[in-house]
Amino acid sequence: DAKTTQPTSMDCAEGRAANLPCNHSTISGNEYVYWYRQIHSQGPQYIIHGLKNNETNEMASLIITEDRKSSTLILPHATLRDTAVYYCFAGDTGTASKLTFGTGTRLQVTL
């Protein structure tokens, strides 16, 4: 599976867009990019996933580079409730045991 690299922490002002990067330079052709977040000590929450094309849902947008070696999760208008740890990982949809969460990026949204 592709190893992912994320910054340890980031800050964002409330109301601004939060752009969270993720590097997955060894991603293979059949691996999707997934994003989850974990607010305080709650269970992780699914945000979005994609293979090649950019994706958007009610929570966020996912921008994947053309070579698929990196991606960016965009929260268009961050609020204090978006303060959380954000996990990016690449997974093969055919093998459940290979969905591995790393240590993620701690996003702090401030006033």
Added chain:
Amino acid sequence: NAGVTQTPKFRVLKTGQSMTLLCAQDMNHEYMYWYRQDPGMGLRLIHYSVGEGTTAKGEVPDGYNVSRLKKQNFLLGLESAAPSQTSVYFCASSLEVGQPQHFGDGTRLSIL
């Protein structure tokens, strides 16, 4: 619609005791997973199940057993608890592998 429910939410055990953590989902999902989360280490997969009556090992299966007798329930057992198993345990389910996983709120387990 409760989603994924974990029981209990907190538990303190003595070394050598046994216990079972229960995970129940009401979304008719085929896949279920047990993770543990330790400080600074993200989530690690313990065991998972691809359907009723099936189980498989994940990244850190030693010291744990699981059973999936009913599609909606996935049980995680500790036969002889050790302090190294002090952790937060999360259960998750998904419709299929690769589909978004829905997580419970966790069980905080301390072993003295």
